[in-house]
Amino acid sequence: MSGKDFDGAVVVVTGASTGLGRAIAVETAARGARAVVVNFASSAAEAEATAALVRAEGAEAVLVQADVAEDEACRRIAAAAEPFGRVDALFNNAGITRMAPNHGDLDAVQGEDFLRLYQVNVVGAFQMIRAARALLEAGPAAGAVVNTSSIAAVTGIGSSVPYAASKGALTTMTLSLARALAPKIRVNAVCPGFIDTPWFDKAMPQDRVERLRQGVVASTPLQAASKAEDVAGAAVFLASPAARHVTGETLLVDAGTHLGYAPLGMR
Numbered sequence: 457m458s459g460k461d462f463d464g465a466v467v468v469v470t471g472a473s474t475g476l477g478r479a480i481a482v483e484t485a486a487r488g489a490r491a492v493v494v495n496f497a498s499s500a501a502e503a504e505a506t507a508a509l510v511r512a513e514g515a516e517a518v519l520v521q522a523d524v525a526e527d528e529a530c531r532r533i534a535a536a537a538e539p540f541g542r543v544d545a546l547f548n549n550a551g552i553t554r555m556a557p558n559h560g561d562l563d564a565v566q567g568e569d570f571l572r573l574y575q576v577n578v579v580g581a582f583q584m585i586r587a588a589r590a591l592l593e594a595g596p597a598a599g600a601v602v603n604t605s606s607i608a609a610v611t612g613i614g615s616s617v618p619y620a621a622s623k624g625a626l627t628t629m630t631l632s633l634a635r636a637l638a639p640k641i642r643v644n645a646v647c648p649g650f651i652d653t654p655w656f657d658k659a660m661p662q663d664r665v666e667r668l669r670q671g672v673v674a675s676t677p678l679q680a681a682s683k684a685e686d687v688a689g690a691a692v693f694l695a696s697p698a699a700r701h702v703t704g705e706t707l708l709v710d711a712g713t714h715l716g717y718a719p720l721g722m723r
Contacts, residue, residue: 460488461696466540466591468493468533470524470584471550473502475653476604479688480547481506485513487692493518493536495550524550524580525572527587534587542599543591545695548581549604556616570618577622578629585633585643593640600695601637603630603645607710610647611717623647627706634704642703644694649710652681677712 467484471477473496481492492510494517496503507517520536522529537543552573556564581603585592592599608614609623627645634643650672660668672681680686690709693699708714 461698462544462692463488465489465544466491466493466537466542466595467545467547467695468495468537468543468584468588469547469549470495470533470580471604472496472506472547473499474506476648476651476684476687476691477547477549478502478506478509479684480549480691481517482509482513483685483688483692484545484695485510485515485517487696489515491516491518491537491540493520493533495520495522495524495533497521497523497550523576524548524584525575527583530580530583530587533584534591537588537591541591542594543588544595544597545600545602546584546588546592547602547604547691547695548584549691550580551577551604553615553619556618557614559612559617565616565618569616570621573618573622574625577619578625581626582629582633585637585641589637589641597697597700598639599641600699601633601641601643602691602694603627603643604691605630605645605647605706607647607649607708607713610706610708611714630706631704638703642699644699644702644705644707646687646691646694647706647708647710648682648687649676649708649713650681651687652683672711672713675713675716676710677715680711682709682711 469481472481472494510517554569605627606623608620609627614620630645
């Protein structure tokens with residue numbers, strides 16, 4: 457923790473019902489946020505659990521069910537912050553994937569998969585920034601946007617080709633908007649590697665999840681399977697006053713996974 461460096465802040469987190477989004481929402485509340493807008497797409501019960509954790513840290517939680525793929529829905533999420541007069545930090549964390557880990561099987565995915573993933577992972581983030589722009593510019597300091605990209609964006613690995621491509625596009629968009637929206641808004645991205653969350657338990661059998669987890673531990677330089685809280689700290693840093701002179705940055709938070717890829721190792 458970094459004390460109360462979010463004291464009085466108004467925060468919006470998309471995809472905040474579980475995993476990294478929940479961890480970000482709770483950490484900003486613990487660091488003094490006044491209010492956290494908790495967006496979720498489907499699970500009201502999980503979102504309520506996030507809200508309870510946020511309130512336990514002393515912040516107001518505002519729940520908004522909305523799919524960021526829809527522009528009107530993004531405007532509703534941003535509107536939930538309007539009573540507070542500003543947004544200090546927007547975390548574009550909502551994201552989806554299509555499981556097709558054998559990238560050589562080109563028939564495992566279709567054009568529709570690309571379109572759906574881009575609509576949420578890229579267009580959704582753009583629409584949220586556009587919807588919240590005036591509120592991000594309304595605070596006493598530059599508003600902060602943190603996009604949740606992925607190690608897949610810079611290595612081409614990941615759950616599927618459409619997923620990696622969408623995260624690459626999100627990282628490029630981060631650069632474009634950091635340049636275009638300065639000096640009133642900072643835009644950065646965090647690139648997690650494997651995050652050990654219940655998402656995997658829902659997506660695959662338990663024995664396969666355990667093999668995946670152990671494989672991650674064995675293959676990463678830090679010999680760790682990151683938890684959501686391990687990545688949340690880095691994401692929250694990018695939105696914090698400590699990063700007030702950081703924009704257009706892509707921060708890899710992957711326990712060193714990228715070091716195994718030669719082009720990145722030479723950076």
